[in-house]
Amino acid sequence: MAASYCVEERKACVRWVEKYFKDCLCNMKDEISFSLGLTSLVFWGVAEIPQIITIFRTKKSHGVSLLFLLTWVAGDICNLTGCLLEPATLPTQYYTALLYTITTIVLLLLIIYYDYISNWYKLRQKVNHKRDEEEERKQLKPPKPTYESGIPIPNGTLKAVPRQEHYYMSARSLAGSGTPPWGTYMRAAKSGPSAMESIHDSSSEDDETYPASSKNPPTKARPIPRPAVGSYGTFLAAAVNLPLKANALREGYIRFGGRKLLQEYETHSTFGQGLGWLMAAIYISGRIPQIWLNIKRGSVEGLSPFMFIFALVANVTYVGSILVRTTEFESIKANMPWLLDAVLCVALDLFIILQYIYYRYFRRKEGRGDYYEGERAASS
Numbered sequence: 001m002a003a004s005y006c007v008e009e010r011k012a013c014v015r016w017v018e019k020y021f022k023d024c025l026c027n028m029k030d031e032i033s034f035s036l037g038l039t040s041l042v043f044w045g046v047a048e049i050p051q052i053i054t055i056f057r058t059k060k061s062h063g064v065s066l067l068f069l070l071t072w073v074a075g076d077i078c079n080l081t082g083c084l085l086e087p088a089t090l091p092t093q094y095y096t097a098l099l100y101t102i103t104t105i106v107l108l109l110l111i112i113y114y115d116y117i118s119n120w121y122k123l124r125q126k127v128n129h130k131r132d133e134e135e136e137r138k139q140l141k142p143p144k145p146t147y148e149s150g151i152p153i154p155n156g157t158l159k160a161v162p163r164q165e166h167y168y169m170s171a172r173s174l175a176g177s178g179t180p181p182w183g184t185y186m187r188a189a190k191s192g193p194s195a196m197e198s199i200h201d202s203s204s205e206d207d208e209t210y211p212a213s214s215k216n217p218p219t220k221a222r223p224i225p226r227p228a229v230g231s232y233g234t235f236l237a238a239a240v241n242l243p244l245k246a247n248a249l250r251e252g253y254i255r256f257g258g259r260k261l262l263q264e265y266e267t268h269s270t271f272g273q274g275l276g277w278l279m280a281a282i283y284i285s286g287r288i289p290q291i292w293l294n295i296k297r298g299s300v301e302g303l304s305p306f307m308f309i310f311a312l313v314a315n316v317t318y319v320g321s322i323l324v325r326t327t328e329f330e331s332i333k334a335n336m337p338w339l340l341d342a343v344l345c346v347a348l349d350l351f352i353i354l355q356y357i358y359y360r361y362f363r364r365k366e367g368r369g370d371y372y373e374g375e376r377a378a379s380s
C-alpha cells in the first residue's frame with residue numbers, strides 16, 4: 001500500500017497507523033489525538049472484564065442492571081452504523097465501537113446464562129431427580145391391582161389386568177405405533193441417507209417386543225434426536241463476516257476519498273448524525289436503570305466499580321481524542337452527539353462510583369446495607 005503524504009507538513013503519514021487504522025498522523029496534535037483514541041480503545045476493551053469476573057466468581061448477576069446492558073447493545077448498534085456513515089468521526093471511534101459491542105455481548109450472554117439457562121437447568125435436574133425417586137419408590141412398592149380402571153385392550157378378553165401391566169403395555173403400544181418420535185423427520189432431512197439408516201435402526205429397536213414378564217422392561221427413556229450443529233456454524237460464520245463487510249464498506253468510502261465524498265451526500269451524513277443522536281439518548285438513559293437498581297437494593301453487591309472507573313477514563317480520553325484533533329467548529333458540530341454522550345456519561349458514571357462508595361463503605365457501617373445483613377446472618 002502506498003503511504004499517503006501530509007501536504008501541509010510535507011511528510012509521510014505514520015505507516016502502521018495508516019495501515020491498521022486508516023488514519024494519517026501528520027503532526028503532534030494528530031499523534032496526541034490518536035494516542036488518546038487508542039487509550040480509550042484499550043480502556044473500553046477491558047472495562048467490562050471486571051464485571052465478567054465478578055459474575056463468574058459469584059455465579060450471580062444481580063448487581064448489574066440487565067436493562068442498562070441492553071441499552072448499551074442498542075446504543076452500540078446505532079453507534080457503529082453512525083460511525084460508518086458520519087465522515088467526521090475518527091477511525092479509532094469506529095474500532096472502539098466495534099470492540100465494546102463485542103465485550104458487551106459477551107457480558108450479556110454470561111448474564112443470560114447465569115440468570116436463565118443455569119437456573120432452568122438446575123430446576124430441571126431437581127424435577128428429574130424427584131421423578132426418578134418417585135419412580136423408584138413405585139417400583140419397590142407395586143400398587144395393589146385394581147380391577148375397575150384401565151384402558152381396554154383390543155382383542156383382549158375382558159379379564160382383569162393389574163394396573164402396572166397396563167402401564168407397560170400402553171407405553172409399548174405407543175413406541176410401536178407408526179408415528180416416529182418427534183424430530184426424526186428433521187434429522188432425516190438434514191443428514192440424508194445416513195440419518196434414515198439410524199432412524200430405521202432405532203425403529204427396529206422399537207419393534208422389539210418385550211414380554212410383560214421380561215426382567216428388563218422398556219422403561220428407559222428414548223433419546224430425542226437433537227438437530228445437527230451445522231446450522232449454528234452457518235450463523236457463526238455470518239456473524240463473523242458481518243464486521244468484515246462493514247469494514248469493507250468503510251474502507252471503500254475512505255479509499256475513494258469517502259470522507260469528503262460522503263460529506264457531499266448530505267443524506268448519508270444526516271442519517272449518521274441522526275443515529276449519533278439516537279445513540280447518545282440511549283446511552284445516557286441507560287445509566288438510569290443501574291442507578292435505580294442500586295437505590296432499590298440499597299447495596300452495590302455484585303457490581304464491579306472498575307467497570308465504571310474504566311468507562312469513565314475511556315469516555316474522557318475519547319472526548320480528548322476528538323477535541324485535540326480539531327477545534328474547527330464544523331468538525332465539532334458533526335461530532336456533537338458523540339461528545340455530548342461521552343461527557344454526560346462521565347457525569348453519570350461519577351455518580352454511580354459515588355453511589356458505590358456510599359453503599360459499600362458508609363451505609364455498611366450504619367448497618368442497613370446488604371453486606372451488614374449478610375455478615376450478621378453469617379455470624380449468627
Ligand SMILES: NC(=[NH2+])NCCC[C@H](N)C(=O)O
Pocket residue numbers: 044072073075076100101104283284311315341342345
Ligand atoms: N457497550 C459499551 N460499552 N458501549 C460503550 C458506550 C459508550 C457510551 N459513551 C457510554 O459510556 O455509555
